[in-house]
Amino acid sequence: MSNHPPKITATHVNVWYGAKKAIDDVSIDIDQDSVTALIGPSGCGKSTFLRTLNRMNDTVANARVQGDIRLDGEDIYSPDMDVVQLRARVGMVFQKPNPFPKSIYENVAYGPRIHGLASSRSELEGIVQTSLKRAGLWEEVKDRLSDSGTALSGGQQQRLCIARAIAVDPEVILMDEPCSALDPIATAKIEELIHALKGRYAIAIVTHNMQQAARVSQRTAFFHLGQLVEYGATTEIFTNPREERTRDYITGRYG
Amino acid sequence: MSNAAPFSTRRPTDWATPAMQSRVRRRYRAERRFRLLGLAAVTLSGAFLLFLLGSMLLRGAGGFLETRVAMPIDFARASLDVDPRRLQGRAADLALAGAGLEGAVDDAAVAAFGPDLGGRILSDGAWLRVREAIKDDPSVLSRRVVMSLPVASPIDVAAKGPGSVEAEAVVASLRSGDLLSTGLNREFLLSADSTDPTRAGIWGALKGSILTMLVTLLLAFPIGLLAALYLEEYAPKNRWTDLIEVSINNLAAVPSIIFGLLGLALFLGTFGLPRSAPLVGGLTLALLTMPVIVIASRNAIKAVPPSIRDAALGVGASPIQVVFHHVLPLALPGILTGTIIGMARALGETAPLLMIGMRAFIAAPPDGITDPATVLPVQVFLWSDEVGRGFVEKTSAAIVVLLVFLLAMNALAIHLRNRFETRW
Numbered sequence: 052m053s054n055h056p057p058k059i060t061a062t063h064v065n066v067w068y069g070a071k072k073a074i075d076d077v078s079i080d081i082d083q084d085s086v087t088a089l090i091g092p093s094g095c096g097k098s099t100f101l102r103t104l105n106r107m108n109d110t111v112a113n114a115r116v117q118g119d120i121r122l123d124g125e126d127i128y129s130p131d132m133d134v135v136q137l138r139a140r141v142g143m144v145f146q147k148p149n150p151f152p153k154s155i156y157e158n159v160a161y162g163p164r165i166h167g168l169a170s171s172r173s174e175l176e177g178i179v180q181t182s183l184k185r186a187g188l189w190e191e192v193k194d195r196l197s198d199s200g201t202a203l204s205g206g207q208q209q210r211l212c213i214a215r216a217i218a219v220d221p222e223v224i225l226m227d228e229p230c231s232a233l234d235p236i237a238t239a240k241i242e243e244l245i246h247a248l249k250g251r252y253a254i255a256i257v258t259h260n261m262q263q264a265a266r267v268s269q270r271t272a273f274f275h276l277g278q279l280v281e282y283g284a285t286t287e288i289f290t291n292p293r294e295e296r297t298r299d300y301i302t303g304r305y306g
Numbered sequence: 307m308s309n310a311a312p313f314s315t316r317r318p319t320d321w322a323t324p325a326m327q328s329r330v331r332r333r334y335r336a337e338r339r340f341r342l343l344g345l346a347a348v349t350l351s352g353a354f355l356l357f358l359l360g361s362m363l364l365r366g367a368g369g370f371l372e373t374r375v376a377m378p379i380d381f382a383r384a385s386l387d388v389d390p391r392r393l394q395g396r397a398a399d400l401a402l403a404g405a406g407l408e409g410a411v412d413d414a415a416v417a418a419f420g421p422d423l424g425g426r427i428l429s430d431g432a433w434l435r436v437r438e439a440i441k442d443d444p445s446v447l448s449r450r451v452v453m454s455l456p457v458a459s460p461i462d463v464a465a466k467g468p469g470s471v472e473a474e475a476v477v478a479s480l481r482s483g484d485l486l487s488t489g490l491n492r493e494f495l496l497s498a499d500s501t502d503p504t505r506a507g508i509w510g511a512l513k514g515s516i517l518t519m520l521v522t523l524l525l526a527f528p529i530g531l532l533a534a535l536y537l538e539e540y541a542p543k544n545r546w547t548d549l550i551e552v553s554i555n556n557l558a559a560v561p562s563i564i565f566g567l568l569g570l571a572l573f574l575g576t577f578g579l580p581r582s583a584p585l586v587g588g589l590t591l592a593l594l595t596m597p598v599i600v601i602a603s604r605n606a607i608k609a610v611p612p613s614i615r616d617a618a619l620g621v622g623a624s625p626i627q628v629v630f631h632h633v634l635p636l637a638l639p640g641i642l643t644g645t646i647i648g649m650a651r652a653l654g655e656t657a658p659l660l661m662i663g664m665r666a667f668i669a670a671p672p673d674g675i676t677d678p679a680t681v682l683p684v685q686v687f688l689w690s691d692e693v694g695r696g697f698v699e700k701t702s703a704a705i706v707v708l709l710v711f712l713l714a715m716n717a718l719a720i721h722l723r724n725r726f727e728t729r730w
Contacts, residue, residue, distance in 0.1 A: 110619060112543055139622030149613035151632065161631070162621035212617070219621055 056124075058083040058223055058253040059104060064118035066099055066108065073099045075277040077118075081223065086245060086254045088264035088285065091274035092300065097257045098146075100274070101225050104255065105141035106134050122223070139166055142216035142252075146228040148208035150200035150215070155192050158200040158211055159183060162219035178218055186214035187244050206237025213244060217252070224248065226256040230263065242267050261301055265289050273297045362705050369703020372491035372504060373465040374454035375427060375480060377418050379436065381447045384410040393444045402440060408433040411455075423476060429456040429504040431493065454487055459503045459696035469695070494703065498671045499685065503696025506689070508707050510671040514584055514664070514679030515653065515711065521588020521675055522595055522652050527645055529592075530599030534641075537600075538607040539629055558597035565594045566658030574662060581663040582678040590658050595648035602644020606637040638726040646719040653712055656683040682708040 057080035066074035074096045081087050081104075089097040099108065106127060108114040120127050127137055139162070150158050159179045162168075169175035179196075183189040188210045192203070200211050209229055216224055226245075230238040245254060245267045258264050264271055265285060272282040273296075281288060281297045292298045320326065392401040411433040416424035432455040439453060440446060457465070464473035465486060480486050491504075498510025533554075541547045569590030573579045579586050610633050618628045659665070664680050665688060672679035680688070682704060689701040 105620070107616065107619065110615070135622050135624045137622075138620060143616075143620040145613065145616055145620070147613055149611075149617040151614065151617060152636065161618075161623075165621075165623055165627055165631075215617075215621060 061120045067115045069113045077279045083253045085269035088268035088271045089257045090264045095274040096277040097274045101257050105138050139219045141223040142221035144226045144229045150208050150211050154197045155200050156196040159214050159218045182214040182218040186210045206233050223253045366702035366706040368466045368699040372456045373462045374487045375457050376485045378452045379414040380450040398441050402437050429458050430502045431505040463695045503694050511680050511682045511685035513671045515681040517584035517675050518587040522591040525592035526595040530596045534600045534603030554597050563657040566661030570661045580676050582666050583676045584679050585675040586662050591652040595652045598648035603641045606640025610636045639723045642723040
């Protein structure tokens with residue numbers, strides 16, 4: 052697919068919640084230049100896997116991760132890895148839009164501010180403006196940046212969350228079912244946005260919606276019961292799956 | 307589900323049958339009954355509150371007032387040996403006391419009302435008013451003036467309501483001469499306890515309460531908040547933290563007098579801190595208040611949606627940044643509510659403070675947190691125990707002051723809470 056090494060390499064990853072194994076020996080490479088979709092039925096572990104990539108599982112009390120996950124060759128689970136920096140480099144967009152109960156401006160400015168990315172007020176304003184433009188929200192909110200972020204519509208909130216994530220200039224953006232709470236029009240806007248962001252950021256997206264995976268991604272991983280069943284080019288997976296379980300799922304036999 | 311009738315054999319529901327209609331009517335009746343019960347409960351508690359406030363205000367109003375008698379004093383004839391040049395600044399009090407002003411006032415009372423009544427008509431503190439008047443305008447020393455001076459307690463009681471037969475007669479005769487008047491008892495708001503009801507004031511207890519509450523707040527709020535934050539955000543969930551949680555919940559239910567005994571043994575016994583001091587009172591009440599603040603704060607912190615934490619962590623906020631930028635601002639209204647409840651309880655506590663000696667008779671307002679002091683509820687308790695009739699209205703007046711203090715404290719806290727309230 053690409054001629055340079057993958058952005059993230061995950062090898063033999065296992066995740067337990069207490070005694071229950073949620074991820075069983077999964078190995079995946081995430082490419083710099085493409086969108087990688089993780090699909091599979093509910094409870095198959097795709098979200099869990101996504102959250103291991105920026106160590107958001109650390110916040111779950113009894114979760115345990117085993118295996119090797121490297122970002123540009125750096126082991127993200129090594130004791131030398133600063134989790135705060137990791138999460139700045141690997142941004143995340145969540146299932147339910149979760150803007151801070153603050154102004155639109157503050158929502159976007161928060162990340163750059165805590166990481167000290169802007170040295171002046173005008174530079175920060177510039178970052179906020181660029182991020183909102185890149186998230187396709189600028190035209191809709193430019194006159195009301197001081198309004199509360201929670202007053203926006205669901206789709207706008209989700210784009211605000213994407214703007215917030217790209218404001219810290221991450222290398223990877225993880226999206227955990229970003230459209231599952233949105234209507235079709237808002238979903239279309241987010242999908243357009245994913246197209247526009249592709250190439251600049253490595254993107255991994257978890258989705259329930261197979262059409263969406265087919266539309267936005269270049270590579271698709273199919274998870275089932277915590278295992279990676281099949282991983283390859285999206286066109287291959289959807290037109291000519293190797294595994295029977297994949298074929299059953301994408302033809303709607305279960306899931 | 308296997309023995310359920312198949313849908314095809316079920317008859318369509320007839321919503322118009324009498325049985326169905328009566329079921330609907332029953333449902334509406336139940337609804338009405340429930341609403342009436344709720345309304346009755348609210349009305350009843352409102353009535354109780356009104357009754358309490360009304361009766362306290364009616365009885366207590368007299369405590370803020372004093373009866374005065376108009377009395378001529380001829381300073382020119384009284385043998386006061388005062389050098390007018392010494393009537394400046396702080397030396398004036400000494401100069402006037404040394405000159406025998408108290409005796410001169412007594413003589414003037416005897417001259418005005420006769421030897422029998424003149425000896426007992428004035429309050430013990432009446433001469434102090436004369437002293438203030440002279441300091442305000444030293445020229446009166448060369449004239450004969452008529453002054454309104456506070457009367458002694460039995461006459462004050464009789465003037466405000468039913469008193470002793472003897473005092474009633476005195477009041478009647480003074481009234482016929484139009485000598486009595488009523489005014490605001492400023493001394494009640496400005497001085498400390500006294501054995502003479504006309505001179506007893508609430509300021510000592512009020513200041514003691516303020517100092518004690520400050521100590522309590524400064525200790526219980528930060529410690530309680532930090533404990534709650536640590537337990538919610540950082541502590542691992544294991545058997546030890548479960549044990550701590552149970553202990554804190556139990557602590558919040560321990561009878562307050564036991565905290566008093568603890569304070570007595572620990573702060574007075576072991577650490578040797580001064581008895582009756584707001585410092586010790588505040589420490590003891592902080593022990594009592596802290597569990598309430600911890601529990602309320604933990605609940606408020608728990609109620610912050612996890613999605614907000616995720617969002618902050620997702621852009622790379624460190625755990626402490628998550629807490630201080632997001633969790634705490636969102637939890638603050640709830641934390642303040644808990645603090646109000648805890649502080650209101652502490653303000654009304656009497657029993658633990660009795661144990662650490664705050665029931666002593668203290669005739670001067672405390673100057674600091676280590677001076678002997680009493681607090682409002684203890685002052686209410688002490689005055690309600692007094693024999694003198696004049697203390698009855700003082701007790702009610704002290705309760706009014708206590709309630710006003712409580713309302714002011716709550717109003718401030720509610721104002722703060724509303725300022726921090728975030729809508730989402």
